[in-house]
Amino acid sequence: VYYIYNGIQIAGQSKQLCMMEVPLGSQTKVYLPDGTVVCLNSGSTLKYSPSFLKQKTRDVYLTGEGYFEVEKNPERPFIVHTNELKVKVLGTVFNIRSYHEDPEVEVDLVEGKVNVSMNSDEKKNVVLSPDECLIYNKERQQMRKDVTDAKRMTLWTTGRLNFVNTSFVSLMKDIERRYNVKINIESEQAQKEIFSGSIDVKLSIEDVLEYIDVDKKYTWTRKGNMIVVQDKRK
Structure with missing residues (x-):
């Protein structure tokens, strides 16, 4: 017993x-x-x-x-x-x-x-x-x-967002978690992009998005907690 x-x-x-x-x-x-x-x-x-x-x-x-x-x-x-x-x-x-x-x-x-x-x-x-x-x-x-x-x-433990041959979609998920926002990708071109690099997470999310869009291909629209990614119109 x-x-x-x-x-x-x-x-x-x-x-x-x-x-x-x-x-x-x-x-x-x-x-x-x-x-x-x-x-x-x-x-x-x-x-x-x-x-x-x-x-x-x-x-x-x-x-x-x-x-x-x-x-x-x-x-x-x-x-x-x-x-x-x-x-x-x-x-x-x-x-x-x-x-x-x-x-x-x-x-x-x-x-x-x-x-x-x-x-x-x-x-x-x-x-x-x-x-x-x-x-x-x-x-x-x-x-x-x-x-x-x-x-x-493991660079994220030191305050950097690191990515190696990472798809645009996966990168946006990391940014969503780190900055507590929701990102809606309406660009077909962006979904095909691959990125490598690292970002200091002390930067504002606006600075991070500008850093990612080096070639100025996209537009970012923010309303509250929602960010929409679209192709830049020619």
């Missing part, structure tokens, strides 16, 4: 998770009970159990983007769960980007090693080394490994 009773108690407690939620337009740094440091980007949520330090594995649940500096503990692996993937480490530095509305999930490794597996099939796993990334396509349910500049992919 004692063990059954305690099993029920533990199961009940596991449903009540500690949660950190970052509103749009903000970033925050979280210190977990084991000493791990997590930087959370705008529109992100991190959850973990109140019994985090007592469990055999250090499990956290991420929605959005997080930069992790994991405290080493070979006896208790650190596991980040997203809706599609599970990232298992012992102690390392990496970045995970897993927003619900994005078509892909990306894991970039800065230091150490990580093992990334699919929630739907844990036998399908990939081990990453520094400056390697894993990209998971949600629609195809496929993973691929590639080479990356991992430190560049």
